[in-house]
Every structure is written in C-alpha cells, then in structure tokens.
Amino acid sequence: MADARDLYRRMRLIRTFEDTVQSQFQQGNVHGTTHLYSGQEASGVGVCSMLRDGDKVAGTYRGHGHALALGVSPQKLMDELLGRASGACGGRAGSMNVVDVEHGLIGCFGIVGGSIGAATGAALTQKLRGTGAVAVAFFGDGTANQAYFHECLNWAQVERLPVVFVCENNLYMEFTPIEAVTAGAIAARPMAMGIPTQKVDGNDVFAVREAAGEAIDHARSGRGPAFLETLTYRFVGHSRSDPGRYRKPGELDAWKGRDPLVLARRALAEHWGVEPERLDEIDAEVAGELEEVVARGLAAPFPDPAAGGREFA
Amino acid sequence: MSGGDGVETIEFRVAVREAIAAEMERDPAVVFFGEDVAAAGGVFAVTPGLRKRFGERVFDTPISELALAAGAFGAAVTGLRPVLEIMFADFLPLAMDSLVNQAAKYWYVSGEQAPCPLVVRSAMGAGGNFGAMHSQTPVPWLQGVPGLKVVAPATAGDAYALLRAAIRDDNPVAFLEHKRLYSVVDPVSEVETLPLGEAAVVREGGDVTLVSVSKGVRDCLRAAAELAERGIDCEVVDMRSLRPLDTATVLRSVAKTNRVVVVEEGPLIGGWAANLLGILTAEGLHDLDDAWTITCPETPIPYSPTLEDAFLPDPARIAAEVTTRLGLARAPAG
Structure with a gap:
C-alpha cells in the first residue's frame, strides 16, 4: 500500500x-443495526x-472500515451484512462482530472496550512466542472511560x-459530546502510565501513516505499547437510528470541508501530481x-x- | 503420598498444580497467569514452584480481572492455551464481558474460523466463613452461556484428570475448585484425562439417586453411608461438568431407582439443580416416583458460623430429607 493512490482507493x-x-x-x-465508518x-x-x-487487529462495532482497511473481501463483508451463508462468518456475526482470521482481523467487538482487551491478549501471544508481530486495538473516544481501557x-x-x-x-460518545463525560484529556491517561502517546489529524491519511509508523x-x-489518538469525525449518526441532532450548528459542514477523501485528493494533486480525472476513475471503478x-x-443463499x-469446537 | 493400604494418594491442591505442570511440559503453548500465582504461589498455595519450573510462561498480574480474562481470550485466539486463575469465583463478574461476550461466542459467531482454548480456574464455595463476597458458587452465572464449558471436580484424582482435559480442550472452560476441597487427600487418578461433559456413577444403589457436583458429591457419599445403615440403598452421581450437562447418565440412574434428589450449594431459583430436575421430569417422568432438590436459602451467604452452617446443605440434612421422602422417617434405626 505504499502507492498513495492505493490509500485513496481504499478510503473510497x-x-x-x-x-x-x-x-x-x-x-x-x-x-x-449498523454503525458506519x-x-x-x-x-x-x-x-x-x-x-x-x-x-493482529481488533476492531469495533464501527468496524466495516477496519475490516476493509485490512484487506477483508468487500464481497464477504457485504454478504455477512446481508445475512448470507457466503458471509465472512457465514451470517452468524452480522455488522458488529465480524472476524476474519485469514486477514489478521481477530474480531470486531460489539461492546465498547472489547477490542482493547482482545488486542492486549493477542500481544501477549506475540511477546511470549517472540514472533515480532504487533497487535492493534481500534476504539472510540467513549472507550477511554471503560475498565478495559485502564486495566489493559x-x-x-x-x-x-x-x-x-x-x-x-x-x-461524540454515541449521542453525547465526549467532553461532557470525560475528565481531562484522553491522551493524558496513557501518558500518565509512561506510554508513548501521539495526537494526530485523523482525517489526513498521510499524517496518520507517519504517526502509526512510529507507534x-x-x-x-519490544519497548511496550504505544498510543495514538486520531482526531476525526463521523459524517453519519452513531447508529442507523440516529439523525445526529446533537451536533453543534455548522459542525458537520466544517468537518465535511476536511473530508479525508478531499484532503487526500488535494495531497495527491499537490505532492504526487495525480490528476483529478485519475481519481474520478478510481471512484467510478469502486462504485x-x-x-x-x-x-x-x-443473489447468494441465506444460511x-x-x-x-x-x-463447541 | 501413600495411604495405609498402599494406594498412592495426592492432596487436591497438589493435583491441580501437577495437572498444570504436566500440560505445560506437554505443550509449550500453555501459559499460566493470575494475581499472586507466580512468586507467591497463590493464596490457596496451589501453584508454588511453577514459576521456577516454567519461567516467563508463569507470571503475576495486576488486580484487573477484566483485562486478565480478555488477555486470555486474545491469547487463546492467536495461538496460546492460557490458564488463568481468578482468585475467588466471586470475582468472576468482573471478568464476565470477556468470558461471556468474547470467549464463549468466538467459535460459533466467527463461523467456526478459530477455537478459543482457555481455562479459567477459580476457587469457589462456602464453609470457611469468608462472607457473602468470597463464598459463592458461580454456576448460575456461567451455566446458561452456550460456548462455555463448566467443570467442578469432587476429588483430587478427578481434579487432575479433568484439568488436564480442560487445558487440552479447544473451548473456554471454567474450572471451579471448591475451597473446602484443597486439603483433601484422595487416590491419584488412574487416567491422564477424563472427558468433559460426562457424569460418573460413584456409588451404585437401587433406592434413590443422589446427584451433585464438587464438594456436594462428598456430602452425598457421606449421607449415603449413613442411609445404608438405615437400610436405604443410594446411588450417587457426580456430574463432574455442568455444561455440557450429562443428563443421560442421570436418566439411566433414575430409570433404576425411580427417585432423585439433586443437591446444589446455591439458590434454588436459577440454579443448576432445578434446571436438571426440569430436564429429568421432561424426559423421564415415566420413571419418576419422587424428585426434589436440596439447595440454599434465597439470601446472600452469611458470615457467622452458626448462620453459615445452617445455610449450607450437609450430609445430615441430605440423609434426613431422603429418609423423610422415602416415608421411613419414623422407622426404627437398623
């Protein structure tokens, strides 16, 4: 995925x-229900x-993006959401609990914080076996107030x-602004434990890559865990039933101006000289x-x- | 250790330790961790020496039951076979999200992509005046979770063979050790493993079937010995596992005796005894002349010795209830 256009394609x-x-x-x-990325x-x-x-990667109930970013087949993921036998988990998991062992996705976890625990355990395996592999836990801001976060x-x-x-x-923690339910800064918490911590523009894929590379x-x-806070925004409600009425006036429009796809297009043009038409072609191919x-x-059969x-296994 | 009759014996806590050690010797994927289990050897002195024998595969952890259960889960689904100690079974609720929502569901919900081989060992049970939050039996919390196996041995020999089987099992297993059993000494197991989910007839008899698990089995055997003196011939079934639940063995016994009492250290409502009785009546009503349970009052477990002793089923109560239910309460002894 070194090619910048591949990053754009994956996001599209x-x-x-x-x-x-x-x-x-x-x-x-x-x-x-669904929780969109x-x-x-x-x-x-x-x-x-x-x-x-x-x-190894552990995602969340907002995990379609984590799965696709890892290379899980869009067909298998869609079939899973459609409840078909050909789905990634044979239609048993649905939107929130997708597992794809082949692609290193140990799971998406429907309960806030579960991904942190799963990745911590997966990291235990890598350490004790000396594999040189790492585990990644994705989670949202609301997770900073879960026991999983502090304990793990x-x-x-x-x-x-x-x-x-x-x-x-x-x-937003579901419908509630994160500052209303969180004391102090999230990043201060891992820092208090001596964990190297970075905050990064989570809508700039190139900035995320650089920070993630360091982490x-x-x-x-072998020096232990690292913490990355990606500052971002969801363009849709928390779940399918949420119209997002709690958003501050103008907030959504302001963030849409910083759409990760828009930012990537701009960067591709400025730094790699990629013509917009090439990116339009990618959009059309993906569609x-x-x-x-x-x-x-x-057309696929239900289970x-x-x-x-x-x-039992 | 050796008994007077030349039979080789072992203390329950040592049997648990030796089972862990044997599986760690056998399979490098087995790791063992928990609070105070490594350097200190565990608060019930079950695991001294394992750290020295197995190095970093045995380690102490923070007091973070949820993280530990999730750590075991994440390790299990990526190639290790973790054995986790949760010091007291009363602390299991702290670990439940990972046990119930992650470990127990992984095999099935993933579309059978990968197993989740982990064992959670935990000390359970009352009788030591530990009070309401260090004496419970967690079976009602665990038994209703498909994907989780629940095992509770009654003897040191069974503890050894069932724990070795639990560690080899590809599913999450809750392995429940009754605190009042750690110091008992029994014959060593004649087998390396015993199958999970299979009950055992540990005493044969024709008049009534006594069913229990863990320490309750020993209470039933003592009651049976007492009842034999009154001319009542008891069969005793040790469930050994509570999920899967071997109802077939109990139904076979009931077909012979036509009477069954299920003894549980726990409440009637939501407990395994009443659940088993329901299955027996649904599937074996034609064989039943009498069926009942002996359980605990519907309150938290009290502390004071007089209160706790009265709270728990014991051999005398089992013997007395069987005598009454069989209509022999006033029969002269002998």
Whole structure:
C-alpha cells in the first residue's frame, strides 16, 4: 500500500461500501443495526497500511472500515451484512462482530472496550512466542472511560506488550459530546502510565501513516505499547437510528470541508501530481465494484437453519 | 503420598498444580497467569514452584480481572492455551464481558474460523466463613452461556484428570475448585484425562439417586453411608461438568431407582439443580416416583458460623430429607 493512490482507493472503497450499506439497510436487506465508518476512513486505512503480515487487529462495532482497511473481501463483508451463508462468518456475526482470521482481523467487538482487551491478549501471544508481530486495538473516544481501557493499558505497559492502542476520537460518545463525560484529556491517561502517546489529524491519511509508523515501530521493538489518538469525525449518526441532532450548528459542514477523501485528493494533486480525472476513475471503478458486490450478495443463499452449528469446537 | 493400604494418594491442591505442570511440559503453548500465582504461589498455595519450573510462561498480574480474562481470550485466539486463575469465583463478574461476550461466542459467531482454548480456574464455595463476597458458587452465572464449558471436580484424582482435559480442550472452560476441597487427600487418578461433559456413577444403589457436583458429591457419599445403615440403598452421581450437562447418565440412574434428589450449594431459583430436575421430569417422568432438590436459602451467604452452617446443605440434612421422602422417617434405626 505504499502507492498513495492505493490509500485513496481504499478510503473510497470504505466510503462507498458504507453508503451502500446505508442504502441496503433502508431497503430492508441489511438487518438489525449498523454503525458506519464514513468520515473516519483515514484513521483505519492509515494505520493498517503500516502493518505487516502476521500482525493482529481488533476492531469495533464501527468496524466495516477496519475490516476493509485490512484487506477483508468487500464481497464477504457485504454478504455477512446481508445475512448470507457466503458471509465472512457465514451470517452468524452480522455488522458488529465480524472476524476474519485469514486477514489478521481477530474480531470486531460489539461492546465498547472489547477490542482493547482482545488486542492486549493477542500481544501477549506475540511477546511470549517472540514472533515480532504487533497487535492493534481500534476504539472510540467513549472507550477511554471503560475498565478495559485502564486495566489493559496498565497491564500492557508493565508487561511491555507489543500493542498499539488507536483511539479514534470522533468527538461524540454515541449521542453525547465526549467532553461532557470525560475528565481531562484522553491522551493524558496513557501518558500518565509512561506510554508513548501521539495526537494526530485523523482525517489526513498521510499524517496518520507517519504517526502509526512510529507507534508500530515502538511496539515491534519490544519497548511496550504505544498510543495514538486520531482526531476525526463521523459524517453519519452513531447508529442507523440516529439523525445526529446533537451536533453543534455548522459542525458537520466544517468537518465535511476536511473530508479525508478531499484532503487526500488535494495531497495527491499537490505532492504526487495525480490528476483529478485519475481519481474520478478510481471512484467510478469502486462504485461499479460495489454494484456487483451487492448484486451477487442479494443473489447468494441465506444460511440453512437445518445445517445448525456446533456449540463447541 | 501413600495411604495405609498402599494406594498412592495426592492432596487436591497438589493435583491441580501437577495437572498444570504436566500440560505445560506437554505443550509449550500453555501459559499460566493470575494475581499472586507466580512468586507467591497463590493464596490457596496451589501453584508454588511453577514459576521456577516454567519461567516467563508463569507470571503475576495486576488486580484487573477484566483485562486478565480478555488477555486470555486474545491469547487463546492467536495461538496460546492460557490458564488463568481468578482468585475467588466471586470475582468472576468482573471478568464476565470477556468470558461471556468474547470467549464463549468466538467459535460459533466467527463461523467456526478459530477455537478459543482457555481455562479459567477459580476457587469457589462456602464453609470457611469468608462472607457473602468470597463464598459463592458461580454456576448460575456461567451455566446458561452456550460456548462455555463448566467443570467442578469432587476429588483430587478427578481434579487432575479433568484439568488436564480442560487445558487440552479447544473451548473456554471454567474450572471451579471448591475451597473446602484443597486439603483433601484422595487416590491419584488412574487416567491422564477424563472427558468433559460426562457424569460418573460413584456409588451404585437401587433406592434413590443422589446427584451433585464438587464438594456436594462428598456430602452425598457421606449421607449415603449413613442411609445404608438405615437400610436405604443410594446411588450417587457426580456430574463432574455442568455444561455440557450429562443428563443421560442421570436418566439411566433414575430409570433404576425411580427417585432423585439433586443437591446444589446455591439458590434454588436459577440454579443448576432445578434446571436438571426440569430436564429429568421432561424426559423421564415415566420413571419418576419422587424428585426434589436440596439447595440454599434465597439470601446472600452469611458470615457467622452458626448462620453459615445452617445455610449450607450437609450430609445430615441430605440423609434426613431422603429418609423423610422415602416415608421411613419414623422407622426404627437398623
């Protein structure tokens, strides 16, 4: 993913995927609830673009972006959301709990903080086995107030575990402004434990890559965990039922001016001389790909209840 | 250790330690951690010496039960076989999100992509005047979670063989050790492992089936010995595991005795005894002349010795209830 255009393509894939999920939800083809990653693409793509084979990632219930950033098949992910047997988890997981072991996605966790615990444990394996791999936990700003956050950051630091904690601060804990429910600065918490901590523009994929590279290097070197706070914003509600009425006037428009795709387009033109038409072509290719993905997904069979499933491995 | 009759014996806590050590010898993926388990050897002196034998594969942790359970989960799904000690079973609620929502669901919800082989060992049970928050049996919290196995041995020999099986099992297993059993001495296990989810008939008899698990099995065996003197012939079934639940063995026993009492150290409401009785009546009603439970009052566990002693099922109560239910309460002894 060294090619800057690949970063753009991956972010566009996530945005178009999420737009498609929203549309399929409204048509009744995606069930339950969804939490979309739209607006936060640079965070997941920037971090995952710096990982190696063998590294492990734990995402959240807002995890479609984490999965796609890691290279999970859009077809398998869409099929999972459509509840089909051909889904990444055979239709048993749905939107919030996707696992794709092959791509290093140890799981997306439907309960706030679960990703931190899972990545901490995965890092324990890497340390005890001396694999040289790292584990990454993605989580939101609201997670800073969970027990998982405090317990795992402390344990990871005293054990010098190779884990990178990525706090995607989108300013809102569900419907509530994060400052209303959080004492002090989130980044001050890992710093108090002596964990190297960076705050970065989470809508600038190149800035995220640079900061993630440093954090991952630190973890991989055996010196213990690192913490990255990516400052970002979600362009949609917390979940499918949330119109986002709590937003401050003008806030959404201001952030849309800093859309990670817009920023990436600008950077690609300025630093790599990529013509906008080339990027328009990528947009069109991705849109076409998603149309095919949905068509195939809607044609795929649902899982057979008679096939059952085994409670135990 | 050796008994007077030449049978080799072992203390329960040593059997647990030796089971962990044997599996760590056998499989380098096995690691063991918890609060005060390494340098100090555990608050119940179960694990002294393991740190020295196995180095960094045995380590002490912060008091962070949720992180520890999640750490075991994350390690298990990436290639280790962690054994985690949660010091008192009463602390398990702190670990429950990871145990219930992560570990227990992983195999099934992932579409069977990867197993989650971990063991949570925990000391449970009353009888030591530890009070309401250090004496509980956590079975009602755990048994209703598909994907989780629940094991509770009654003897030192079984503890050894069941723990070795639990560590080899590809699923998350809650391994519950009754505090009042740590110092008991029993014959060593004749087998390396025992299958999880299989009950054992530990005493044969024809008049009534006594069913329990963990320390309750020993209470039932003592009650059975007392009842034998009154001419009542008890069969005793040790469930060994509470999930999976081996109802078939109990149904076979009930088909023979036609009477069953299930003894649980815990409340009736939401407990495993009442649940088992429900299954027995649904599937074996035609074989049943009588069926009941012996459980604890529906209150937290009290501290004072007089209160706690009265709270817990014991051999005398089991023997008395069986005698009454069989209509022999007024029969002359012998």
